Amino acid sequence: MIDQFAKEYLHEELQWTRESLVWKLDGLSEYDIRRPLTATGTNLLGLVKHLATWEARYLGEIFNRPFPDPLPGWQDSGSSDLWVTEHESREQIIGFYRRAWEHADATIHELPIDAPGHVPWFPRPDVKLFSIMVHVLNDTTRHAGHADILREQLDGQTGVAAGQQEQIDTIAREAHCAKIDKAARAASPTRA
Numbered sequence: 001m002i003d004q005f006a007k008e009y010l011h012e013e014l015q016w017t018r019e020s021l022v023w024k025l026d027g028l029s030e031y032d033i034r035r036p037l038t039a040t041g042t043n044l045l046g047l048v049k050h051l052a053t054w055e056a057r058y059l060g061e062i063f064n065r066p067f068p069d070p071l072p073g074w075q076d077s078g079s080s081d082l083w084v085t086e087h088e089s090r091e092q093i094i095g096f097y098r099r100a101w102e103h104a105d106a107t108i109h110e111l112p113i114d115a116p117g118h119v120p121w122f123p124r125p126d127v128k129l130f131s132i133m134v135h136v137l138n139d140t141t142r143h144a145g146h147a148d149i150l151r152e153q154l155d156g157q158t159g160v161a162a163g164q165q166e167q168i169d170t171i172a173r174e175a176h177c178a179k180i181d182k183a184a185r186a187a188s189p190t191r192a
Helices: 002-023 030-034 044-058 090-110 129-155 170-187
Strands: 116-118 126-128
Touching: 002 044, 002 090, 002 129, 030 044, 044 090, 044 129, 090 129, 126 129
Parallel strands: none
Antiparallel strands: 116 126
């Protein structure tokens, strides 16, 4: 009984986080969802592509359930899953992610939580579905957090789901940031 509860709970959390991540693209231009926003080139659509690639791999081939579309070899992806070419559309990448969800969801539904899998690049390569579900949820949540920050950098929008975003009060935000900056300077007088 607890196994089924754990599996359903992890799956629900994963689905909610997936949807939140895709929602972060809403209302942004093609340029804004693709452009590098960190020194390493991190961008919103690239995060979606990355998660689609690895969810298809972790909740697919790891359990001898290959994803129907070709995936780059895990040894030679060369970070090509972290950015989107000009020939890949937003719709293609989101569609790829949704197909990866469906494939992963089928694995989750059809296999018991203690189903064995094999991850050749892990130090302990023999795994169970439970540990991979936790791994994928953790990775998805981590990248959704990155997306939160990137979206806030782009247009100031915050929130975790459609209809839950905050109204932007520029004056209140500036006052709040000034208060934080003042505390930071007071704690580090050599930087003031």
